[in-house]
Amino acid sequence: MVQRDDIRSATITDDPWIWIRGIRRRGTEIPLVVAVGVWKYHGGTDFVIMKGKRSAVVLELAAGEFTRVILSTNHAGELIDRLKIIAAPDPAAD
Numbered sequence: 710m711v712q713r714d715d716i717r718s719a720t721i722t723d724d725p726w727i728w729i730r731g732i733r734r735r736g737t738e739i740p741l742v743v744a745v746g747v748w749k750y751h752g753g754t755d756f757v758i759m760k761g762k763r764s765a766v767v768l769e770l771a772a773g774e775f776t777r778v779i780l781s782t783n784h785a786g787e788l789i790d791r792l793k794i795i796a797a798p799d800p801a802a803d
Contacts, residue, residue, distance in 0.1 A: 711770060711778060718769045719794040721785040725765030728779050729757060747775075755779060 722728060726741060729748060736746010736757070744759045753776030759765060763781040766788050770777055782788060789795075 711768065711773065711775075713792060715770050715772050716768050716792065716794060717771045719789050719792065720767045720769075720799055721764060721789065722767060722799045723764050725759050725763075725767070725779055725781055728765070728767050729759075730755065752776065 726744075729744060731748045731750025733744075734747045734749040734754070736744070736748075738744040738746070742761065744757050746757060748755045748757055754774065755777050756775045757779045759779060759781040761781070763783060764785050765779055765781040766785045768778040768780070780788075
């Protein structure tokens, strides 16, 4: 469970696949189709739930088991609104 106070920032991205870093430690991945599980990289661990080419929310976390959570959703804007977070611009969109 991620506590609201642990969320440092949120980014909406149209291409969540470029946000995956490191190697899959637990879970399933079929590139560009589905990715569910835990990815380990040099600086920490990410939790990923992505399907297809849907947009996603990338939550950068301050504390806890994961460094960030990547979640694909058709309702990214609504999710950020409910969390009361100001979305950061997607650096991949530049």
